[in-house]
Amino acid sequence: MTFSQALPKSLSPSRLQDFQACPRRYQYASVERLAQPASYAATKGRFVHHVFEKLLAENAAERDRDLALSFVPDAVEHVLTESVRRDLDLDAQGEARLVAEATSIIDTYFTMEDPCEVSHEGVELRLSATIEDTPLFGILDRLDRDSDGDLVIVDYKTGSLPNRDYDAKTFANTELYAALCEAKLGERPRRIRLMYVAKGETIERPVTEVLARARVATAVSAWSKIKGFYDDGAFPANPSRNTCRFCAYTATCRASGVSVPAS
Ligand code: SF4
Incomplete structure (x- = not known):
């Protein structure tokens, strides 16, 4: 199969998350741009x-x-x-x-x-940069300048809190934003603050060079695979109960022959 749609011009942290969960979902959302009903x-x-x-x-x-x-x-x-x-x-x-x-x-x-008391450098800040031949794009909820003069990425979360032993996944998206900031603004944010505004809780984590580099490496590797799958004309499906129950494309996916687990 050859796609009639062009490959997306860039990769955003949320689309990267789609791709990591299931490449076929990325195909539907970002290549074929099939409408997703609002939730x-x-x-x-x-x-x-x-x-x-x-x-x-x-x-x-x-x-x-x-x-x-x-x-x-x-x-x-x-x-x-x-x-x-x-x-x-x-x-x-x-x-x-x-x-x-x-x-x-x-x-x-x-x-x-x-x-x-919030001092910020921008809200809904659109940033794009090409890092290691990978075009990245993202919109930050807010980029603060704290009282020490450091940049802080602020992300509002309206869903549930992560598990107590939240892992790297919780911060993965925003760490990629940190790399984007560094590439675009010449300054790496010092911290990431996730504000769980429905729950009244905030969790923070410092940004380190190691973490920012690791997120970039993940994005670079994903972009290379995306281009390969696009050229092949097919993105593999990765069905699982956990992944598919949050997917807007279960009907389309089943119709294409994928064995999508019942939710
Ligand atoms: S239904 Fe499951 S396998 Fe199909 S695209 Fe969605 S997440 Fe992937």
Whole structure:
């Protein structure tokens, strides 16, 4: 098979995660660009991210709860689009529930930090760089400059906390962002802060050269395989109960002959 679509121009940390979980999922999402129906959890996450982006773009002294909530109607308009409402079968009651849950997350966020004290270099910061012939692209939720003058990558998480003994996977995406920052801005962030804004907890980890290099090596290796699979015209499927239950393409995948486990 030869793909009629061009190979994506770059690899983002989230697409890398797709590829690592299952190359066929990457094929569907990034090469064939098959639509993925919106999910409730992802929509709520986008909703909250939208409010935080607007809030943190305002003057530091004005970033209070009332200002944050004033962006809720904007989030309703831009995130709860017609197609999202259709995918979620969202009626007025469903919308009210989603807005209430998002508002609760926003309230929790204000218990975690005072946004008036946040000094940042950008929100929803788009970075791209080619490292070792691998074109990388990513959008950072926030890049802070802390009181010591160091850069800190801040990533909002609206889902559950990882297991107590969270492993390297939890930080893998953001460590690749750190390498992107270093390549693009000439400065490696000192730390990564994951803010679990639905739970009110933050976990942090320092960025080391070893870790940043390891993430780049993973991305370089994945990009090389992606190009190979693309040239071959097929990305292998990697079905497993864990991977497939979070996949939007189970029907397409089954129809292609893959034995997808029931969820
Ligand atoms: S259903 Fe499973 S095997 Fe198929 S693309 Fe999705 S994750 Fe891969």
